[in-house]
Amino acid sequence: MKRFRPLPITRKSILLCFACLPLLQGCMVGPKYVRPTVQAPPAFKETTDQTAPDGTTWTTAKPQDTTLRGKWWEIYQKPELNGLEDKLNDSNQNIAQAFHNLMAARAQVREARSSYSPTVSTTPSYTRSRTSANVVGQAPANTNLNSNNFDLPFDVSWEPDVWGRVRNTVKEYANAAQVSAADLANEKLTEQANLAEYYFELRGQDQLIELYKQTIETYQKSLELTRVLGRTGIDSDQAVAQAELNLKTAQAAATNLGVARAQYEHAIALLIGQPASSFSMPMHPLTTAVPGIPLGVPSQLLQRRPDIAAAERTMSQANALIGVETAAFYPSFSISFEGGLESSNVKNWFTWPSRFFSLGPSASQTLFDAGLRRNTVAQYKAQYDADVASYRQTVLTAFQQTEDSLASERILAKQLQQEQEVIAAAQRYYDLSVVRYRTGVDTYLNVFTAQNTLLADQQTQVNLRVQQMTSSVQLIEALGGGWDTTQLPTEKEVAAKK
Template sequence: MFKTMTNIQLKLSTSLSLATLLLSGCMVGPKYHAPPPAPAAEAPVVTYKESPTQFQETDGWRVAQPQDAMLRGKWWEVYNEPELNALEDQLNINNENVKQFFESFMEARTLIAQARSELYPTAGIGPSYTRSRSSSNLGVSGTANPGHESSLGSLPANISWEPDLWGRVRNTIHEQQYSAQLSAADLENEKLTEQASLAEFFFEIRGQDALQRILNDTVEADKKALELTQAQYDTGIGDRISVVEAQTTLQSVQSQALNLGVARAQFEHAIAVLVGANPSQFSIQVKPLLTNSPPIPIGMPSALLERRPDIAGAERKLAAANAQIGIAYAAYYPTLTLGASGGFESSSWKHLFDWPSRVWSIGPTVSETVYDGGLRRATVNQFITTYNSDVASYRQTVLTAFQQVEDNLAAVRILSQQILKQEQATSSAEEGLKLETSRYETGIDPYIDVVTAQTTLLSNQETLASLHVQEMTASVQLVEALGGGWDRTQLPTPAQVSQKLTKAETTIQK
């Protein structure tokens, strides 16, 4: 009795071990380790080279404190523009490009479920019924009962399963999970791009409104100057050329004022498309902007790799490429398929489900490619070169990220200092125009000198307004280069992207 039980236990243990081996298998191919962002080991960078903290000149734009802080969530709120905040909220809901990337992310998640389905057996049924008659003119033939009619009904069921012995299916699942994470990072990067574009267009409109106010004020001043020169000419004090010069100056500024409407309308239409609105039914109120860029927390350079969704996406693409190499290596190993089929078969419906009508078959199949002309080796080499290419792409993305941060840090810092000088130049031009106007009114200088002073002032005012716009758009680009309010902890995990889609996520849009 003891010996019998021991044999049973041994067989059961062997069966369980075999089942465990079939279910777990082994994983072939290289294990994934994220590569360093640069091929050469370098000392860690403590701060950005173009940060204002690295320069002795302290006037102008400053970064927010503390240095290791970063923007989070709705980064555009740092500009304290309620209208911009409302537009950004609309964009996050209604932007069609963002919706496209969201649906691509949903599609990537379905590919995980498709890959996971290969871990499980496949079962099916195929009931059939045929009525046939053989030919009576067969002569000498092996066909039984020539010229007779026959019926055959069958209700078969079959099941097959290919155990994932070498990790081909598991590597495929990992590849799709990493690809879904890449799609999630692409979605966040697209959101950031659209949000930054909206902010830039918004500040461009505010800049156009500021220029419009400057030109409108100039038009009014030029009208008064024309009235003065005309009155002097009518009374015989002035000359005709002064009147013509005043008319020319006024008409030129009026033309400039009209031209500003083109750019403003185009920026307004672009914002309408970004927020998913019909440009024909969308408008932004006129509000001149002449403010400085707010302090922005730039953080530490070492944190940039965790803040940019495009860098996170490039790294996930690497992980997916590594999984592809494992899939290619699995082709070197044999494939085991476990199959079974059974059912009922009878020439009459009456006896179809009788026990003697049963049929069945069961058995494993092992297949191995003996010769493929180098196909497997070429496939492995293909995915290795793809991986190496993705490594270079990842490192280039990192380098580009640092370049963009440094570029925009320099732009905001230098523009803020230029604005201070331009404000002084504009103030001097205003004083110069007042002095020249007084000299003209007292008959010391000709009117052409007043025109020159007016042109100088207008040019300085326009330059100052343009610099303010450049500084604001550069600060938006700096925020974008820093990754906005995103960080890598917001990237969904493989488990999260593998969750079953909800009914709302799979509803067809009307």
């Protein structure tokens, strides 16, 4: 079997061909990426002094430190919460999934970078063949009809990145990896905030359980008092029935509180990667005070929110993809080399005369595609414009969420002050009703009403405190939780092996 032999190629022509290769990679087509501008307000509306309808003024605290840092949950000074957050960062499966998505995205960057280098392949083979004697015809009797062919070829092909197609592809995947890195940071922040919220919700249930425990003790004493007065004829069976009703109602409500507490406990177990069946938390009433949260200025949100960073990197990725598709309008070039060793005798296989090779460039250009390339570029330009709109919407949402949380902080703080006054009035009403009942001035109905009023107001106060704590967590989450874009890996870093 005879292999085609190309015309001889001189060493000078080979060197000239390779010397021209760097000149082929100087161009890069496609639009240059420029981050769209977003107008940020000079200050948060809710950080200015607010005047209430009654004429009083509420002023937002302004901490000296204007940024959150690192483990933001430590601002609450709860060692138990700190330990749970550390477990979450190590064992949460949603975070683990986001991390491995990032690893896959980084591997794609390295896959794209491999196109910078030539592709080398080999297909060694051995063939033994026999020619038919009937085909040979009048060959001498001692003619050897068997032949061997030992082949060790090497194929090298390389496409110079003349128009930046490979560079834009690498940039596209690098931006996608940066999006994954921002998504990982956002997933961490979301799970950390959920854990903190569930923790304070659970402690709020513990506070309610403690409140009902004290209330049930008070109601039990009231029932005993009405029974004594009933036996002495001072009071009636109706008063005893009212006291029993209050006590039984409180006991049933206290039992129901266990449902929500169990659910929050199970939710925390899920977040820290533990089976709900083997996880429990001891009861501790809510005693945490709302800390002062550093705010900064609205423009800092553009650097502190991982979801905004992900949206911005998505735009850059879409822009790079436009460059990839724009390169299709230009001709593509490739250089191929084929060479190796070939012999009919294994003893001569690796000798110098057994060598063969061919080397040469080629080019290709699409002449007609019925508008395929033009419409493909139009598609990705439209996608880029959509990503710009998504980016701006994400920024606006960040401003909204921050203002929502700030408004909640302000309003809840004032409402808690008012609720404290309500409880003081309800307590005085209850104390007076008990005195008047003991002295026989009023019936037990007034005590019954005062008890229910005081309990309802105390429940409202606990719920407001829980709402205030969870609102502070939501504010920290809206501010980015101490993250900033300096923690986002660069395009070079996402291409690294580790």
